[in-house]
Amino acid sequence: MRIGNISLVKKMNKQLVLKLIRDQHPISRADIAKTTGLNKATVSALVDELIAEHFVHESGIGESTGGRRPLMLRFNADAGSLVGVELGVNYLYAVLTNLNADILWEQRRSFRPSEGQEAIIGEMMELIEAAIRRAPATPYGVMGIGIGVPGVVHTESGTVIFAPNLRWDDVALAAVLRQRWPERPVIVENEAKLAALGEKWFGAGNEFAHFVYISAGIGIGAGVVLHHQLYRGVSGLAGEIGHHTIDVNGIRCSCGNIGCWEMYASEKYIERRLAEEGRSEWLDDRFSIAAMALAAESDEQLARILEETGRYLGVGLLQVIYAYNPEAVIIGGPLAQAGEYVIGPARQEVRKRILVKKESEPSIIASKLKEKSCAIGAAASVLEAVVLPPEFAAV
Amino acid sequence: MRIGNISLVKKMNKQLVLKLIRDQHPISRADIAKTTGLNKATVSALVDELIAEHFVHESGIGESTGGRRPLMLRFNADAGSLVGVELGVNYLYAVLTNLNADILWEQRRSFRPSEGQEAIIGEMMELIEAAIRRAPATPYGVMGIGIGVPGVVHTESGTVIFAPNLRWDDVALAAVLRQRWPERPVIVENEAKLAALGEKWFGAGNEFAHFVYISAGIGIGAGVVLHHQLYRGVSGLAGEIGHHTIDVNGIRCSCGNIGCWEMYASEKYIERRLAEEGRSEWLDDRFSIAAMALAAESDEQLARILEETGRYLGVGLLQVIYAYNPEAVIIGGPLAQAGEYVIGPARQEVRKRILVKKESEPSIIASKLKEKSCAIGAAASVLEAVVLPPEFAAV
DNA sequence: TGATCTTAGTTTATATAATAAACTAATTCG
DNA sequence: CGAATTAGTTTATTATATAAACTAAGATCA
Numbered sequence: 001m002r003i004g005n006i007s008l009v010k011k012m013n014k015q016l017v018l019k020l021i022r023d024q025h026p027i028s029r030a031d032i033a034k035t036t037g038l039n040k041a042t043v044s045a046l047v048d049e050l051i052a053e054h055f056v057h058e059s060g061i062g063e064s065t066g067g068r069r070p071l072m073l074r075f076n077a078d079a080g081s082l083v084g085v086e087l088g089v090n091y092l093y094a095v096l097t098n099l100n101a102d103i104l105w106e107q108r109r110s111f112r113p114s115e116g117q118e119a120i121i122g123e124m125m126e127l128i129e130a131a132i133r134r135a136p137a138t139p140y141g142v143m144g145i146g147i148g149v150p151g152v153v154h155t156e157s158g159t160v161i162f163a164p165n166l167r168w169d170d171v172a173l174a175a176v177l178r179q180r181w182p183e184r185p186v187i188v189e190n191e192a193k194l195a196a197l198g199e200k201w202f203g204a205g206n207e208f209a210h211f212v213y214i215s216a217g218i219g220i221g222a223g224v225v226l227h228h229q230l231y232r233g234v235s236g237l238a239g240e241i242g243h244h245t246i247d248v249n250g251i252r253c254s255c256g257n258i259g260c261w262e263m264y265a266s267e268k269y270i271e272r273r274l275a276e277e278g279r280s281e282w283l284d285d286r287f288s289i290a291a292m293a294l295a296a297e298s299d300e301q302l303a304r305i306l307e308e309t310g311r312y313l314g315v316g317l318l319q320v321i322y323a324y325n326p327e328a329v330i331i332g333g334p335l336a337q338a339g340e341y342v343i344g345p346a347r348q349e350v351r352k353r354i355l356v357k358k359e360s361e362p363s364i365i366a367s368k369l370k371e372k373s374c375a376i377g378a379a380a381s382v383l384e385a386v387v388l389p390p391e392f393a394a395v
Numbered sequence: 396m397r398i399g400n401i402s403l404v405k406k407m408n409k410q411l412v413l414k415l416i417r418d419q420h421p422i423s424r425a426d427i428a429k430t431t432g433l434n435k436a437t438v439s440a441l442v443d444e445l446i447a448e449h450f451v452h453e454s455g456i457g458e459s460t461g462g463r464r465p466l467m468l469r470f471n472a473d474a475g476s477l478v479g480v481e482l483g484v485n486y487l488y489a490v491l492t493n494l495n496a497d498i499l500w501e502q503r504r505s506f507r508p509s510e511g512q513e514a515i516i517g518e519m520m521e522l523i524e525a526a527i528r529r530a531p532a533t534p535y536g537v538m539g540i541g542i543g544v545p546g547v548v549h550t551e552s553g554t555v556i557f558a559p560n561l562r563w564d565d566v567a568l569a570a571v572l573r574q575r576w577p578e579r580p581v582i583v584e585n586e587a588k589l590a591a592l593g594e595k596w597f598g599a600g601n602e603f604a605h606f607v608y609i610s611a612g613i614g615i616g617a618g619v620v621l622h623h624q625l626y627r628g629v630s631g632l633a634g635e636i637g638h639h640t641i642d643v644n645g646i647r648c649s650c651g652n653i654g655c656w657e658m659y660a661s662e663k664y665i666e667r668r669l670a671e672e673g674r675s676e677w678l679d680d681r682f683s684i685a686a687m688a689l690a691a692e693s694d695e696q697l698a699r700i701l702e703e704t705g706r707y708l709g710v711g712l713l714q715v716i717y718a719y720n721p722e723a724v725i726i727g728g729p730l731a732q733a734g735e736y737v738i739g740p741a742r743q744e745v746r747k748r749i750l751v752k753k754e755s756e757p758s759i760i761a762s763k764l765k766e767k768s769c770a771i772g773a774a775a776s777v778l779e780a781v782v783l784p785p786e787f788a789a790v
Numbered sequence: 791t792g793a794t795c796t797t798a799g800t801t802t803a804t805a806t807a808a809t810a811a812a813c814t815a816a817t818t819c820g
Numbered sequence: 821c822g823a824a825t826t827a828g829t830t831t832a833t834t835a836t837a838t839a840a841a842c843t844a845a846g847a848t849c850a
Contacts, residue, residue, distance in 0.1 A: 004404035004411075005837055006806050012399035013808085030827050039809050044828065067826020068816035152751055162751050210629050226626065233720020234605050237755045244714045245748075248642050248659075248707075257713070257748040259642075312643075318652070319639045323718040325628020353640075353652040356547055356557050360632045400808055401835045408837085425798055434838050439799065462797025463845040 010046075013038060017046045019388060021056055021075050028062060028070030047073060054079045054139040055387065077102065080140030080387075083131045084378030085124060086191060087149045089113060089165045089218065092120075094127040095375045096134050096142075099383060101202040103372075105134040117171055125180060132181075143386050144185035145177060146378030148194040150221075153236055158188035161236075164254065165218065187381045191215060191374045192239060192333075193230055195367075196223025197384065198377025199330050200230075203368035208327040212239075212320050213367070215374075216313065216335035220262040223377075224324060229390045241323075242266070246315050261319075264312035267334060273305045290337040303341060310342035314349025321350065321362060332367030339366060405441075408433060412441045414783060416451055416470050423457060423465030442468060449474045449534040450782065472497065474782075475535030478526045479773030480519060480542045481586060484508060484560045484613070487515075489522040490770045491529050491537075494778060496597040500529040501770075512566055520575060527576075538781045539580035540572060541773030543589040545616075548631055553583035556631075559649065560613065582776045586610060586769045587634060587728075588625055590762075591618025592779065593772025594725050595625075598763035603722040607634075607715050608762070610769075611708065611730035615657040618772075619719060624785050636718075637661070641710050656714075659707035662729060668700045685732040698736060705737035709744025716745065716755060727762030734761065 013036075020032055029047055033040045050056040059074040077100035086093040090113050096105040107127060111120055128145055135142045151163025158174020160166075174188045196213035199205035205213065205225060213223040220242030224231045231238050242262035243255050250259025263269060267289065274282050279301065282292060296302040317329055331343055347364050354360060369376050384390060408431075415427055424442055428435045445451040454469040472495035481488040485508050491500040502522060506515055523540055530537045546558025553569020555561075569583045591608035594600035600608065600620060608618040615637030619626045626633050637657035638650050645654025658664060662684065669677050674696065677687060691698040712724055726738055742759050749755060764771050779785060 004407035006401065006404065006808090006835095009399035009401065009404055010807060016399075028827075033828095040828065041810085041830080042808055045807085064817050065826070066818055067824085068818095068828075070827060226621065231621065234722045234757075235720060235755055237717065237751065238720035240717045240720075240750065241714070243717055243750055244639070245710050246640050246643050247654075248710055249644070255748075255750045257750075264643075315640050315643055319636070319714060319718075322632065322635045322638055323714075325630060325633035325635075327629045355635065355638055355650045355652075356632065360630055362629075401806095401837090405836065423798075428799095435799065436801080436839085437837055440836090459846055460797070461847055462795080463799075463847095465798060 013042065014046045014049065015389065017043060018050055018055055018075070021050075021073050022388070025074040026059055026062065026072035028072055030070055032073075075099070078136075078138055080138050080143040081135040082379035082382045083128055083142055083145045084194075084375040084380075084382070085127065085145070085147045086374040086378065087120070087124065087147060087166075089150060092124055092127055093371075093375050094124075094131050095372070095379060096131040097376065097379045098138075099143075099387065101198075101376050101379060103376075104136065105131060106375075107131075113166070117168060120166075121173065121176055125177070128177070128181075142184060144187065144382035145181065146187045146189070146194065146381040147173065147177070148189060148191035148374040148378045149173070150191050152240070153188055153190050155187075155189060155232070155236060158186060160188065185382060185385055187378070187385060189378075189381060190221065190223070190236065190239070192221035193223040193232070194377035194381055195332055195369070195373035196225050196330075196377065197230055197380045198369050198373045198375075199332070199367060200225050200228070201380040201383065202376055203373065204330045204365055205328065210324065210326040211328040211330060211362075212324055212326050213330045213332055213373070214313075214317075214320070215333040216266055216331065217333040218267050220266055220316070220333075222320070226324065241316070241320065244316060244319055246312070246319075261312070261316040265309055265316055265335075269309055269312065270305055273308065277301060277305065279305075288337070289334050293338040293341050296338075296341055306338050306341040307345045309335070310338075310345030311349045313342060314346035315353070317346055317350050317364065318353050321354065321360060325360060326362050328363040328365060330365055330367055332370070332373050334371075336367050336370070408437065409441045409444065410784065412438060413445055413450055413470070416445075416468050417783070420469040421454055421457065421467035423467055425465055427468075470494070473531075473533055475533050475538040476530040477774035477777045478523055478537055478540045479589075479770040479775075479777070480522065480540070481769040481773065482515070482519065482542060482544045482561075484545060487519055487522055488766075488770050489519075489526050490767070490774060491526040492771065492774045493533075494782065496593075496771050496774060498767075498771075499531065500526060502526075508561070512563060515561075516568065516571055520572070523572070523576075537579060539582065539777035540576065541582045541584070541589065541776040542568065542572070543584060543586035543769040543773045544568070545586050547635070548583055548585050550582070550584060550627070550631060553581060555583065580777060580780055582773070582780060584773075584776060585616065585618070585631065585634070587616035588618040588627070589772035589776055590727055590764070590768035591620050591725075591772065592625055592775045593764050593768045593770075594727070594762060595620050595623070596775040596778065597771055598768065599725045599760055600723065605719065605721040606723040606725060606757075607719055607721045608725045608727055608768075609708075609712075609715070610728040611661055611726065612728040613662050615661055615711070615728075617715070619721075621719065636711070636715065639711060639714055641707070641714075656707070656711040660704055660711055660730075664704055664707065665700055668703065672696060672700065674700075683732070684729050688733040688736050691733075691736055701733050701736040702740045704730070705733075705740030706744045708737060709741035710748070712741055712745050712759065713748050716749065716757060720755060721757050723758040723760060725760055725762055727765070727768050729766075731762050731765070 029043050033043045057076045062070040062072045077098045082097050084095045091110045093108045152161045160171040174186045177186045192215035205211045215221045222239040222241050224239045243260045245259045246261045247259030253260035424438050428438045452471045457465040457467045472493045477492050479490045486505045488503045547556045555566040569581045572581045587610035600606045610616045617634035619634045638655045640654045641656045642654035648655035
């Protein structure tokens, strides 16, 4: 039960000031006082502390608006570094960033899915080790490690409860990493949820209080941001909307259900359709939606398959809209590489089927961080945990 | 932008104390201090104010646990009255309650859907007038009026944007009522959302932080409570999940879409199946699920139709579970009168189709407030707006 | 029975942080 | 050049939570 006391007030206001500086820098103390409603003296005191903590610095003198010229403040993105890792189905991708998600170092590494858990976790730890070695000298150093995984996660313990595509089951990933780096916060979370955080902090979700990030690849997952905060549900399953039924009499999904959305609006569907249409030349190891979209410019059959996929995507988006009524839906993951070939038909399908037009239609847009969403989101999760908690932003 | 100051802290703590007294009365000052972590002196000061404001009263001396006997505190449900109104498709139902949702007066009135807006609003105002006249003498009198409507609502203005079954479109309902009762808060909200509030405050939702109330009748609507708060989305459409597609190749819905859930898990479906199976004797004006469920005990054909409906309900519940990952799903509305005939098969269907069993399965339970959910929820919305705002309960 | 221990609740003094108002600093404008 | 304006700091005040001391009223046990 959260009780209020004076230090809570201070924490809230300090966060608010820091957030404002990050979002609107360069900004003066006077502007902060005006936009927040806080007293000038309060702002000065809080800013002084933030400067002492290296999160803010003065960046010179601004333009006068008829009086004394203001001292401009900036968020200090170089107060520390963040490590973000995406654990894919057959690859690892790690980034080292500053607090502004500028990538200072990155590395991608493939593995065969047949490799065991230990081997994969071992490679991940090598990558993290390498990232930490590359970290520049900063006041706080590496502030934490975020990991995105393709499955359902128990966040407190950092355990991967269920990751079908990796065939992982109850793997205590965070425990291993915390043992190796006991002094650093380690966050393990579902990849779509982290990608949503990435888009929220540094991408297409920045301006929205409520949005849904759709990670469409082999399957479909989602990260749901409500009131500026990631929504996880009671056990972290919120957003597993790839298994929404869109055809009760449809085809069987690997999850045991019938007619799941992700059987129709994913790479799985495209592969099935390519095979059906006798275009199996596209079905080799190096299958890529991006290449397919390029070829589709002069290949109607391919274009049609992408368009079908987009329409099915739209059918499911309708459910996303009715469930969450978001301001925006951000389409990410490999499927988003097809760009308007998929997103256009999805938009049309939504417009065709939706109940109340103008009130309810969200912007349906492409991911901004592209294939880096998850890794950057993993880094952002550390930022959120350590520097800029969203708790007070809501309401 | 919410800033912190000392009076915010006081407001938070006072709300917290009042909430605790309401939830756990009788309770002593010492117990409040222990469970909240607030200082005894702080609690005493806040309680004194709450007593002066008539929201709390001392209710005698409790049992000693080895020392001085405590003064027990109770929530004063008779500090004021609440008016709640349900606007159905062809009836009005109004209640007058105390702050504990005990019904002091109620009235139900039918109308023909062909009557115009003005006539219906007129009848509603007569009902409200009658309720206000019946209100007992209390410190605060009638603290406000809540109205549940079968449609999408813009809450700030209290405008009914779209109510297909009433054929209402952009009706400024709250404006009319606020003109008549300018001194009283008037809340207009979707019926399922208010019913969810009702169950949260006084019914089956009491113990859950995240739950979904399903209003299943002619159509399907939902009220979604996340982090103890009603979630509305950006334009109040969140929870319009009756129009989730469960069969892309299915039958056309009145909303323009194809294969909507509410074509399969609603009274509409039952009526269609009754007709198909040649049981149209049930299809008269006084059609009632409750009667049908009773007859189903010795009528397999009826039992089978209810069971089918329940299975379709389960298919859609899966989507609710994946979207919100709630602790519980509460089934209300006319369809819930069929009890286990419908809820049992729904549970089975969910268990059969769900991805991760133990983590994700919510309790699927029947509404506790039954046909009074909406009206009591309308009253509760006033309570929440005026006496017990949920703002600080979250996180 | 009465001394001591416990628990409930109040009073008093103190600490923290926001605020208002007065102040200094630096600039524009006429 | 002086008045007005804007930026930022200093100082005194206020509201509130808290700790600690205190009063109140019971239980326990020799």
